[in-house]
Amino acid sequence: MGDTKFSIFRDEHFIDLTIIQYGYEKCSPLHAFGPYVRNNYLFHYIISGKGKLRANDKKDNMQEFQLQGGSGFIIEPGYVNTYMADEQDPWTYMWVEFSGLRAKECIESAGISYKHPVYLPDTKEHGEELEQEIRQLVYGENTSSMEMIGRLYLLMDKLIRYSSTRKKRQEGKLREFYSKEAITYIANHYAENITVEELARHCQLERSYFGKIFKMVIGQSPQDFLAHYRMARAADFLTTSDRQISDIAVMVGYPNALHFSRAFKQIYGMSPREYRQIHRIIS
Known part of the structure; x- marks a missing residue:
């Protein structure tokens, strides 16, 4: 049911941002993933349907978030997460797993984190642009390693600029x-x-x-x-x-x-x- 593509582009010269893998998933009712701890950052963008995310903080306290099409969520490395499709209206989403020196900076600039994992675009139109950017990455045919890195940078740019909880770039x-x-x-x-x-x-x-x-x-x-x-x-x-x-x-x-x-x-x-x-x- 899922469509996953893996990147084998590993090069320390591109350690600022690196794609690990990406894919598309049309979930069946109540399809769940987790509880699981990731080693990298994982961003999901929901195309349609509904589901929920259960995320633990540093003290292992669990929060539950209800999500639907047109929104997304981030999973940070080192935290326990579980997410599940709705029984009546299961979600379809695309996802990108990434890491690198600037990964933490990017998600913080977009105003999302393990504490506040839900991503909401500031407008419907910007949400559609963000979705299209992820589609080009997930469905790109014969994409070179260099182009994949470029696509990831474009995705991060839109993720930050179109976020309803965007934070100004901080001194660092x-x-x-x-x-x-x-x-x-x-x-x-x-x-x-x-x-x-x-x-x-x-x-x-x-x-x-x-x-x-x-x-x-x-x-x-x-x-x-x-x-x-x-x-x-x-x-x-x-x-x-x-x-x-x-x-x-x-x-x-x-x-x-x-x-x-x-x-x-x-x-x-x-x-x-x-x-x-x-x-x-x-x-």
């Missing part, structure tokens, strides 16, 4: 600069024994202040981001090469293969060997 250029510097350093040295102290020194900042601004911009602590970055690179190596798992562990900064396997399973929910068997894209 310096924080963003330091965070980008740290991520560039991670991209070039992730195979080494990087510490938060080392990242802070590279940015010429005090450790606790560096950790605070990094999390404000990225939405993850430096330690968590480094772990996810390493495992993303490991996942690439597992699916696109014949290298031994122990060699891949060393390549992403884990001399101990057992520690690597544990860290990989924490993020992907399965061992490196299982991941390779499921997602292998070479013969």
Whole structure:
């Protein structure tokens, strides 16, 4: 019933915003997804019908939101969410999963978050334009990786400009600069024994202040981001090469293969060997 497309465009040079996957779903009555915790941002735009979203906050308090066609909702990484189609008028929606340095900034600029996940366009016409932008992304044929990134930027632009709860861009250029510097350093040295102290020194900042601004911009602590970055690179190596798992562990900064396997399973929910068997894209 669903139509899902996956992006295999993974390149640290486009770490500001990156598409993970996207798709279309015409749901049957009471069709539900969750409870589930996402590793990335996930935006749904409802074309027609109705449904509800149950979202948990940091204290695990649950809120329920009723939604219908012409609106949308955001799911942030790290929070438990469940969403379900209406029994009488089940919804049809399109969705885009994305991540990157500017992902948190984009959704906050649009006035949505795990606290206020419901997205409402400021006018019906703008809602239709936003829907069309998502359609071009979801149904684009023979779309290049560069074009996909461009489409995602156009989508984020409309998401912000057409939001009824839009927030003005806040001062944060310096924080963003330091965070980008740290991520560039991670991209070039992730195979080494990087510490938060080392990242802070590279940015010429005090450790606790560096950790605070990094999390404000990225939405993850430096330690968590480094772990996810390493495992993303490991996942690439597992699916696109014949290298031994122990060699891949060393390549992403884990001399101990057992520690690597544990860290990989924490993020992907399965061992490196299982991941390779499921997602292998070479013969």
